Amino acid sequence: EGAVVTPAERSDPWENQEDVMMKVYFCGSIRGGRDDVHVYRRIVHALQSYGSVLTEHVSSAELSDRGEDATDSGDRAIHDRDLDWLRQADVIVAEVTQPSLGVGYELGRAVDMKKKIFCLFRPSSGRVLSAMIRGAADGENFVVRDYSEDEVEMVLEEFFSGLKRS
Numbered sequence: 340e341g342a343v344v345t346p347a348e349r350s351d352p353w354e355n356q357e358d359v360m361m362k363v364y365f366c367g368s369i370r371g372g373r374d375d376v377h378v379y380r381r382i383v384h385a386l387q388s389y390g391s392v393l394t395e396h397v398s399s400a401e402l403s404d405r406g407e408d409a410t411d412s413g414d415r416a417i418h419d420r421d422l423d424w425l426r427q428a429d430v431i432v433a434e435v436t437q438p439s440l441g442v443g444y445e446l447g448r449a450v451d452m453k454k455k456i457f458c459l460f461r462p463s464s465g466r467v468l469s470a471m472i473r474g475a476a477d478g479e480n481f482v483v484r485d486y487s488e489d490e491v492e493m494v495l496e497e498f499f500s501g502l503k504r505s
């Protein structure tokens with residue numbers, strides 16, 4: 340009676356699940372162009388088997404290259420919310436084939452926060468990935484993986500099974 344329940348003693352299963360569920364921040368181009376939204380959908384769908392995806396909206400077919408809100412105050416709200424999610428995230432997964440200022444910025448901030456980062460690039464696009472992304476790879480906290488669309492599930496499985504071991 341009157342005992343203080345510490346977080347470790349909580350018995351609500353939903354609360355516990357929240358505690359253990361990995362949080363994944365997915366980055367993909369929005370105002371940079373929506374050409375690859377079908378790939379983002381496939382990635383986010385696969386990611387949902389590893390944890391909770393904080394930025395599911397990035398993969399929404401309804402979201403155009405105008406973004407969520409075109410007003411200035413809307414932009415601040417988007418920026419602040421996304422940085423908050425970035426801080427909460429255990430891992431960042433970015434599809435970097437379609438160049439995007441926002442994605443590049445998110446990755447730079449995530450490096451500064453010492454997050455685990457996994458970037459996916461499709462050479463079949465004919466593009467050459469920015470040196471500021473390819474050149475940031477250290478094979479451990481910042482991993483860049485070339486892949487083709489049909490390999491989405493396989494490369495994510497490889498990455499997440501590596502995380503469990505480390």
Ligand SMILES: O=c1[nH]c(=O)n([C@H]2C[C@H](O)[C@@H](COP(=O)(O)O)O2)cc1CO
Nearest residue numbers: 366367368369370371406407439441442
């Ligand atoms: O409406 C938005 N909502 C939003 O969450 N973002 C974030 C998530 C994406 O990973 C990234 C896309 O940046 P950009 O719009 O510069 O391509 O920025 C970006 C916008 C629009 O810039």
